[in-house]
Amino acid sequence: RxxxxxxxxxxxxxxxxxxxxxxxxxxxxxxxxxxxxxxxxxxxxxxxxxxxxxxxxxxxxxxxxxxxxxxxxxxxxxxxxxxxxxxxxxxxxxxxxxxxxxxxxxxxxxxxxxxxDTLHLTRSGPDQGEALAWFAGELSRELDVTIHRPGGETVRLLFPEYTELYEENCPAHHFDYFISGAGYPYHHCFRQKRLSLKEYDGLWRDFLGMEHDETAALRLAWRRLRWPADLGETAAADYRAYLARRAGDALRLVLEEEDGEALPYLLELTTPDRGALSAACALARETGATAALAALLEELHRRFPAGLEKSFTL
Structure with a gap:
């Protein structure tokens, strides 16, 4: 005590x-x-x-x-x-x-x-604490962070990975410091140890311009649209455009994460083509996601109606 x-x-x-x-x-x-x-x-x-x-x-x-x-x-x-x-x-x-x-x-x-690599932070009051800044600075690996705000609002963020490397420079008798990976700015976008979601979203275009993990980019964009706390319209449009170009991958992501509640929203957001919808239906069948399969089949038949194909042998 x-x-x-x-x-x-x-x-x-x-x-x-x-x-x-x-x-x-x-x-x-x-x-x-x-x-x-x-x-x-x-x-x-x-x-x-x-x-x-x-x-x-x-x-x-x-x-x-x-x-x-x-x-x-x-x-x-x-x-x-x-x-x-x-x-x-x-x-x-x-x-x-x-x-x-x-x-x-x-x-x-x-x-x-x-x-x-997975953090769930609960905030009891209106003021943001310093824990997230500390974790982001300590861990250079990819972090999946969920913030539970007062009133039940949820924010889910992805902090992409980066690496730090020291190489011995023998002739100069010192170590050279190298940073690689597009995730470094995300881990260090804090001011006074507080995260601004506006600054976080402002890193997106530069992130895509650097060498990056496409699966990490997909999850980052989807999480911001799925839990859009403090999301500006310009950033939202950028995220939507990215997901629309990768509609099939986005469908697979939602099915793999078993986030069936968000599936109708994603279908409206990305308007996947027939091939992407068919592939998603096949994955839903394999995994036994019956509710998701029903929603996907309904979308497939609504957007690509086709009569029953028949063949006859004489």
Whole structure:
């Protein structure tokens, strides 16, 4: 217990999905200690003076309580501080759910979290927190970010990947620094550690002018149109034009993400040709997406009506 809240000094789970408790002893969990979830710490049974061991579970699970299998983690809503190396070596952690208003994220908190690429940030008030800027600066890989705003509004963004490379320049006795990948501006489009969606959308045309991953571009454009928070008309027109040129790929994306609710909107947005619709129908049949298949067949027959073809053998 510290300052009206609880600090978790160590936490372990044998499960692939876990949520840290919102409160303990009637107090909110407000801090994670240094190396709190590092797998190699879980074997140490000693506790600092004044610390208490607590079992929080929905039913005992099999396996070692060491976080080595942890793939999805939810942090407490009132968490304010994350200590140094808090998630060190959580190598298979892929998804992190947390509040956007965390005030301090320690050094090396994500060291060796090589699989982390999906963030769900919840914002409780009107002001934007600094957590997204911190993650975008720490992780150069592609990030799929969902922001849950007050009132139920959702923003979903893609931050494309880039790479940083240091090469030793022996004659000059120094290292040369190189950046490659069109995603660098997206990871650094923050002002005062706050993201402006207008600036984010303003990077789109330059992004297409550089060497980039076409699948990342498709997902970025679709996410902005699917969740169009603060989306200006000029940017929306650019995104629509891009999706219209790749209507077949966009249909495949929506089917693969099982976003059936958005399918009618995408069909209206892109007006795919007959070949793209037929290919999408085939994919829906393969995956058993019956509702999506019905919508696609209806669109196919509405736009390309054809009588039943008959053949006769005499």
């Amino acid at each position: 510290e300052g009206g809240g609880v600090t978790l000094l160590r936490a372990g789970t044998p499960d692939a999905r876990a949520a840290l408790p919102e409160e303990l002893f009637g107090l909110p969990v407000t801090a994670l200690g240094n190396r709190a979830l590092a797998p190699e710490r879980q074997g140490d049974s000693s506790l600092p003076a004044g610390a208490e061991a607590v079992l929080v579970t929905c039913g005992r699970s099999e396996g070692d309580w060491d976080n080595r299998r942890l793939r999805e983690l939810t942090l407490p809503e009132h968490l304010e501080t994350v200590g140094d190396y808090a998630l060190l070596n959580c190598a298979v952690l892929k998804t992190l759910r947390m509040c956007d208003e965390i005030s301090h994220l320690g050094g090396g908190a994500l060291m060796n979290c090589r699989s982390l």
